[in-house]
């Protein structure tokens with residue numbers, strides 16, 4: 558078997574067909590939970606060793622950690638490590654692990670709708686608090702207004718997962734002057750509504766753009782049909 562085919566086969570084992578099929582017309586809280594029930598057991602393998610040569614299948618958590626560190630350094634100073642950070646769609650905890658191990662942040666809360674992913678996140682013991690909730694237009698009752706210095710979200714602003722209009726609820730969680738840092742491979746795709754929503758929050762004076770850069774997203778073995786080698790790496794400051 559050619560190396561390319563082996564990589565393809567290995568990738569297929571890790572990246573479920575259901576992840577390719579979820580879209581804005583068929584998504585729901587239950588559908589997202591089903592997808593991550595299927596994926597939870599090998600999600601970390603896919604992210605960390607997705608390709609045949611052992612390179613990561615996904616770089617989102619690394620890109621997000623780096624962008625957050627750079628923004629937080631400029632805003633709060635490099636030594637401020639006790640920032641209260643919500644990892645929105647924390648999944649199995651890979652994004653939180655980067656914040657803790659690579660950058661030293663340890664006042665972390667993880668939030669996710671998938672109990673299967675949260676079970677793995679709990680085993681990591683990196684989150685002080687874990688919130689089991691769906692992020693949509695409903696208020697997440699566990700979160701007070703302006704409770705967090707920052708929200709990070711890696712791999713979650715993606716087709717069929719968190720809808721653009723959920724940003725009204727997410728911005729409620731951040732204190733004035735705090736930041737939101739998230740990866741988004743479909744920012745410019747009209748059907749996602751993300752760009753339009755982000756711009757309207759700017760016009761309404763809810764937040765201001767700190768940075769919008771290109772960053773690595775999927776690794777070399779890109780899933781067919783969802784082939785995002787890079788994403789927009791966005792940082793906004795709540796006003």
Ligand SMILES: C[S@@+](CC[C@H](N)C(=O)[O-])C[C@H]1O[C@@H](n2cnc3c(N)ncnc32)[C@H](O)[C@@H]1O
Nearest residue numbers: 618646647648651670671674691692711712718
């Ligand atoms: C691709 S994983 C990313 C996990 C982690 N942030 C990382 O970088 O490895 C997406 C996670 O977002 C969660 N998620 C997706 N849509 C969600 C929603 N609307 N509300 C809450 N969690 C959601 C999923 O359950 C899943 O655990």
